[in-house]
Every structure is written in C-alpha cells, then in structure tokens.
Amino acid sequence: MKAGRLAAISFVLSMVASLALVAVYFVGESTPLEGTLLALALGGLGLGIVVWAKSLMSAPEVTEEHEALSSGPEARDRTKAMVQDDEVTRRTLLVRLVAGAGTTLAAALAIPALSLGPRPGQTLFGTKWTSGARLVDRNNDPIRPEDLPIEGVVTVFPEGFVGSSDSQTVLVRVAPDLLEPVEGRQDWSPQGCIGYSKICTHAGCPIGLYRAEAHQLLCPCHQSTFDVLQGAEPVFGPAARPLPQLPLDLDDDGYLVARSDYLEPVGPSFWNMTGGE
C-alpha cells in the first residue's frame, strides 16, 4: 500500500475514533471502551504522521542507466502537469485529514472538562450551621447537655441536615472547670458541652477517636491529636491549625443550639494559603 494512502487511512481512523469517543461520553460511561477509542485516536494520528513523514523524507536519488529517450515538448508538458496536479491534490488531502484528526482528537480530549461541575464559589467557606440550629444526632434527636455523660462524645449535625459532610461536628462533654477556653469563647460551651468540626484540618479525614483520660481528639489518618480543653489546639501530628470550634448555646427548652456557623472554614488548612504558597 502506498504511504500516502496508509497515512490517509490512519487519519480517518483517528477521526472516527475521536468522534466515537465523544458519542460514548454523552451516551453513557464505559471506561474500557473510552480507553480503546482514545488509543485508536492517538494511535491513528501518530501512525499517520509517522508514515507521512517517512514518505516525505525517504526519497533516495537513484540513477538508472538507459538509452537516451525522447519525447516531444507537448508530451513532456502534459506529463509534468499531470504529476504536479496529482501531487498537489494528495498533499492537500493529507493536510486536511491531519488537521481534521487533530481537531476531533482535541475536542474529544476537552470533553472531560464538562465533568468538572460548577465552581465551588463561597460554598466551601460555610456550612449548614446557622444561629439557633439545634444539634441533633444521627437519629435526628435533639440533645440536652444532661443527655451526654461527662467524657461522653457524639457526632452531631444541624437539625434538618443529618449526614451533611461539611457540618459534621464532634460534641464532647467535659467537666466545665477543666476547660481553658480561648479568649472570647468563654460562653461557647454550656455545661461543659464543647463542639468541634469533625473534619481534620490536615487532610480532611473524619476525627474518629476521643481519648477521655487525656481529653484529646485523634485523627486516625496521620495521628494528628487535638487538645479538647484548649480550643482543639494540635498537640501532635501534621495538622497545623486547631479544629474550628462551633459556638454553642441552650434554647428555651434546654436543647443545645448553635450560636452561628463556624467562624472559620472547616477542613484542611490550605484554605488559608495564597496562590504563591
């Protein structure tokens, strides 16, 4: 098969595979099929370029001895025009095919950007906690301080948002006289009930353990340890900042409620970083 024809077939194959890849993306996900089509699209384009380049470069000069041949000037001009026309047509076709294959492949590769979804905007800087929102457990039951024994611990959510991942809060009850509240937070822990974000400030794992004898919350991922009595300051491990504290109060019925949302973003501390860091 001639090199030009093989290159053209490769480019067409690449285009068809790219278009099929776009179609498969929209029709339904099939990762093995998408992988196969992507391989065909890339492979076809690459093979076509290589074959075409080789055909352009490998043009050895060969001299064949023969007797003098002669044609009339008219026959020579006609033959020359035919060769030139053919060359221009073939080259134009290949240029168009390689451009088409490149464009369709670029379109196919750009499609996954549609899966990124909307930008998060400011949603990562707040949670579902609002002023007056009752603290409820996983069963949606509101909680009074006396429901929790001293050194007891429970995961709580704002009422109406059980399971909200960014709002999950670990509620611990300690003897009030042990607390050493951060300045300005003296009234955030009624009857020794103190709430911290359950999302580790290192890499976002859920805080999973409470060591009552040391009054420490532990993250199981990399062992970051936070001092419950002192504003959840990290005392061990890679976490660089305290767990955000939820301001708590009691409503008229004696149930625990939030005074407001967290005053700082929950989760990994990269929220505080600027673009240059």
Ligand code: FES
């Ligand atoms: S995610 Fe908690 S210590 Fe790394």
